[in-house]
Amino acid sequence: MxxxxxxxxxxxxxxxxxxxxxxxxxxxxxxxxxxxxxxxxxxxxxxxxxxxxxxxxxxxxxxxxxxxxxxxxxxxxxxxxxxxxxxxxxxxxxxxxxxxxxxxxxxxxxxxxxxxxxxxxxxxxxxxxxxxxxxxxxxxxxxxxxxxxxxxxxxxxxxxxxxxxxxxxxxxxxxxxxxxxxxxxxxxxxxxxxxxxxxxxxxxxxxxxxxxxxxxxxxxxxxxxxxxxxxxxxxxxxxxxxxxxxxxxxxxxQQTPPDRFDIMQQFLPYIEYRLNQGASLSMLTRHILGLFQNLPGARKWRQALSGNNAKTLSDVDAALKHMQERIYTAAHCFVAD
CATH class of the missing domain: 3.20.20.70 (Aldolase class I)
Structure with a gap:
């Protein structure tokens, strides 16, 4: 720090x-x-x-x-x-x-x-x-x-x-x-x-x-x-x-950076709110494509959310769960090595 x-x-x-x-x-x-x-x-x-x-x-x-x-x-x-x-x-x-x-x-x-x-x-x-x-x-x-x-x-x-x-x-x-x-x-x-x-x-x-x-x-x-x-x-x-x-x-x-997944848990209700206002999901997900930049699985995250690949909020949640598993696995393998 x-x-x-x-x-x-x-x-x-x-x-x-x-x-x-x-x-x-x-x-x-x-x-x-x-x-x-x-x-x-x-x-x-x-x-x-x-x-x-x-x-x-x-x-x-x-x-x-x-x-x-x-x-x-x-x-x-x-x-x-x-x-x-x-x-x-x-x-x-x-x-x-x-x-x-x-x-x-x-x-x-x-x-x-x-x-x-x-x-x-x-x-x-x-x-x-x-x-x-x-x-x-x-x-x-x-x-x-x-x-x-x-x-x-x-x-x-x-x-x-x-x-x-x-x-x-x-x-x-x-x-x-x-x-x-x-x-x-x-x-x-x-x-x-x-x-x-x-x-x-x-x-x-x-x-x-x-x-x-x-x-x-x-x-x-x-x-x-x-x-x-x-x-x-x-x-x-x-x-x-x-x-x-x-x-x-x-x-x-002199403060601790927040966790990426905590940030997304806060942003998901906002996505839902904007969808209810008539915003398109792709218009919202384009802003979060770089969230996992330089981390394992970042490319898959971008692919899952780019364009119209994500059809519903459930697709975003599924991509987030996949990232959690990917990063956990990468960290676990690193510790094991």
């Missing part, structure tokens, strides 16, 4: 969060993720201001109270629209609201949303100021270390300093640049090299700001390493493909 004490290089008020991910961090996933760790901060998928102002608010904003602390990430660039949506988020019960200045997708660029806004720090500052004036909950920014020809540390620092003049103090920094012309969103998560040192340097140069690092973080060991340099760690796809990583992070709070 990791030790965090008065002499530890990890701050006592550190923060671990799960990144907002389109089509992944749905409210069903967030309910599941919360069962692994009560301390981590969860994020909604990015929701555009237009979807909230002109769409089905409940569809985009509803959540289960157990998901808290929960952050709504907004996409937009109109200060008044963002202020209005921030007010709605606060009234809806969100603990924080975050502005997306990191998404590299062509679709959002065309609407002046996401990473392209790094080229307009004054506009981002106007947006943040309007949002802060509208609400009492914290307003934060998630951004890249650079975009296109704006790749230097100094340019990122200028962006942060400009936004920080609004008294915004919390910046989540994806430690890769985004190349908005020529790379897909997936390539922008993989091809530009990670520059963790730039994020560490930002914390050193602006110690009064809360700096949270994001990008390519896939283990408890890496999380611990980053916490020696910054205030928080945001975990992305690793928290989805291997959600037990969130349980392992309980060690950062």
């Amino acid at each position: 990791l030790e965090i004490n008065e002499n530890s290089s990890i701050a006592k008020d550190f923060r671990i969060s799960v990144a907002p991910m389109m089509d992944w961090t749905t409210r069903d996933y967030r309910y599941f993720a919360r069962l692994f760790n009560p301390h981590v901060w969860l994020y909604s998928e990015m929701v555009t201001t237009g979807a909230i102002l002109y769409g089905d608010k409940s569809r985009h904003l509803d959540f289960n109270a157990s998901e808290q602390p929960l952050v709504l990430q907004l996409g937009g660039s109109n200060p008044q629209d963002l202020a209005t949506c921030s007010t709605i988020a606060e009234d809806w019960g969100y603990a924080e609201v975050n502005l997306n200045v990191g998404c590299p997708s062509d679709r959002v660029q065309n609407n002046k949303i996401g990473a392209c806004l790094m080229a307009e720090p004054e506009l981002v500052a106007d947006c943040i100021a309007a949002m802060q004036q509208a609400v009492s909950i914290p307003v934060t920014v998630k951004h890249r270390i650079g975009i296109d020809d704006m790749q230097s540390y100094e340019e990122m620092l200028h962006f942060v300093d400009t936004v920080a003049q609004t008294d915004c103090t919390h910046f989540i920094v994806h430690a890769r640049i985004a190349l908005l012309n020529g790379l897909s969103p997936k390539e922008n998560r993989e091809i530009p090299p990670l520059r963790y040192d730039d994020v560490y340097r930002l914390k050193q140069d602006r110690p009064n700001l809360t700096i949270e690092i994001n990008g390519g973080i896939q283990s408890l060991e890496a999380t611990t390493m980053h916490l020696a340099h910054v205030d928080g760690v945001m975990i992305g796809r690793a928290a989805y493909h291997d959600p037990y990583l969130l349980a392992q992070c309980m060690q950062l709070w």
